[in-house]
Amino acid sequence: MLFKERKTSLECALLKSLNNRMKLHEKDIQYLRNLEKGDEGERYFDSLTAALTCDCFVLNDLRLSCNNATFQIDALMITGETIYLFEVKNYEGDFYYERDRIFTKNKSEINNALLQVKRCESLFRQLILSLGFNMPVSASVVFVNPEFTLYQAPLSAPFIFPNQLKRYIKDLNAISAKLSGKHRRLAEKLSSLHIEESPFLHLPKYEYDQLRKGIVCDACGSFSCAVKGHAMICEDCGHAESVEAAVLRSVREFRMLFPERKITTNDIFDWCRIVESKKRVSRILAKNFNKFRGGRWSYYE
Numbered sequence: 167m168l169f170k171e172r173k174t175s176l177e178c179a180l181l182k183s184l185n186n187r188m189k190l191h192e193k194d195i196q197y198l199r200n201l202e203k204g205d206e207g208e209r210y211f212d213s214l215t216a217a218l219t220c221d222c223f224v225l226n227d228l229r230l231s232c233n234n235a236t237f238q239i240d241a242l243m244i245t246g247e248t249i250y251l252f253e254v255k256n257y258e259g260d261f262y263y264e265r266d267r268i269f270t271k272n273k274s275e276i277n278n279a280l281l282q283v284k285r286c287e288s289l290f291r292q293l294i295l296s297l298g299f300n301m302p303v304s305a306s307v308v309f310v311n312p313e314f315t316l317y318q319a320p321l322s323a324p325f326i327f328p329n330q331l332k333r334y335i336k337d338l339n340a341i342s343a344k345l346s347g348k349h350r351r352l353a354e355k356l357s358s359l360h361i362e363e364s365p366f367l368h369l370p371k372y373e374y375d376q377l378r379k380g381i382v383c384d385a386c387g388s389f390s391c392a393v394k395g396h397a398m399i400c401e402d403c404g405h406a407e408s409v410e411a412a413v414l415r416s417v418r419e420f421r422m423l424f425p426e427r428k429i430t431t432n433d434i435f436d437w438c439r440i441v442e443s444k445k446r447v448s449r450i451l452a453k454n455f456n457k458f459r460g461g462r463w464s465y466y467e
């Protein structure tokens with residue numbers, strides 16, 4: 167049973183939007199690609215745990231803290247007998263293992279997944295003990311990409327490889343121990359301790375004036391959109407969307423990028439660019455938001 171779901175990554179959405187609207191450094195673009203790839207892997211693993219039939223609580227994406235150290239768990243599963251922690255990796259290609267570390271074929275070390283998962287397990291054990299729960303904990307790194315190969319991995323490493331995943335899930339489904347109120351209390355406690363990280367932490371600096379204005383096509387991300395009657399048509403891919411839906415989508419993007427700014431007709435008119443009149447923008451805002459009077463301009467919430 168899914169107890170805590172994974173939110174869509176706001177950080178990823180922000181970077182995607184910025185990538186459309188300004189020139190990002192190569193390192194930011196690489197960071198975005200890694201986020202997208204990681205998200206994709208986690209979603210795939212979520213689809214597997216969502217189909218589990220054994221008695222369990224699944225908590226996705228937990229950020230916890232113990233003894234002033236913060237740690238992140240991609241997926242956690244509480245069963246009647248054991249707590250499972252999973253670090254999900256969507257690496258693709260050939261890698262090799264040497265002295266507790268993972269390297270790409272051209273010898274550059276990638277994010278140390280093994281160290282990460284060991285640290286996570288140790289901090290998690292301390293945390294649940296401090297909360298008064300004493301249960302066995304098992305932590306693993308799950309490699310979900312079918313195109314992943316790791317040479318020289320020792321038998322003892324807590325790795326689950328793509329071609330083992332099906333069998334692993336089958337074994338989990340065979341767990342017969344039932345959950346009790348104690349397990350529910352633990353799941354509730356862990357959910358309540360989750361720390362939300364600011365999505366703006368690793369973003370490049372940006373300002374309103376720097377960003378390219380206009381509505382982007384929902385299907386292909388192109389700026390070449392034109393308003394024809396009630397519809398907005400993409401000139402690159404032909405995708406059609408109602409003007410209202412497109413404006414509201416742009417308002418959501420504006421809010422995400424500038425959470426501190428108020429939504430005014432002037433701003434949204436400027437932000438969307440392709441809608442021909444302020445009146446039309448104002449009508450759409452009035453229909454979908456509550457209007458407030460403040461200072462010189464009215465704003466919407």
Ligand SMILES: [Zn+2]
Pocket residue numbers: 383384385386387388400401402403404405
């Ligand atoms: Zn398009």
